[in-house]
Amino acid sequence: MPEAFKTLQRLLEARQGKTGKREYVQVLRLLERFDLAVLHLAIKDALLMRAASFDAIKHLLLCRVERRPPRLDLDVYPFLPRTNVATTSAATYMSLLAGGGA
Numbered sequence: 001m002p003e004a005f006k007t008l009q010r011l012l013e014a015r016q017g018k019t020g021k022r023e024y025v026q027v028l029r030l031l032e033r034f035d036l037a038v039l040h041l042a043i044k045d046a047l048l049m050r051a052a053s054f055d056a057i058k059h060l061l062l063c064r065v066e067r068r069p070p071r072l073d074l075d076v077y078p079f080l081p082r083t084n085v086a087t088t089s090a091a092t093y094m095s096l097l098a099g100g101g102a
Contacts, residue, residue, distance in 0.1 A: 002040050004043045004044045004047060005028075005043060007047060008024065008027065008043050008046070008047065008052055008057075011052045012024045012052060012053075015052075023053065026054045027039075027043070027054050027057055030057070030058065030061060034061060034065070038061060038064055038065060039057075039061060041064060042057050042058075042060040042061035042064055043057055045060045045064075045070075046060055059071075
């Protein structure tokens with residue numbers, strides 16, 4: 001197997017343990033229907049995008065086969081809540097320690 005497969009397996013198992021092993025087997029089962037070279041490219045794309053999951057790989061694989069651009073952008077899911085993570089300031093943290101609200 002190409003190195004990308006081993007990297008994916010390590011990532012999934014490190015992140016999810018036993019569930020990650022099952023997810024990796026799901027990825028391997030894609031070989032029942034798709035060529036190794038195409039799956040390999042989809043895995044490499046997923047690793048580059050930091051989207052190492054069965055769903056992302058299957059999506060990238062189908063997009064490659066159907067010759068359409070992948071849609072991994074969350075902008076197409078307007079119903080999902082937006083996150084806004086601001087930079088923490090020391091003053092805000094100190095006010096929390098003092099029991100004040102920020």
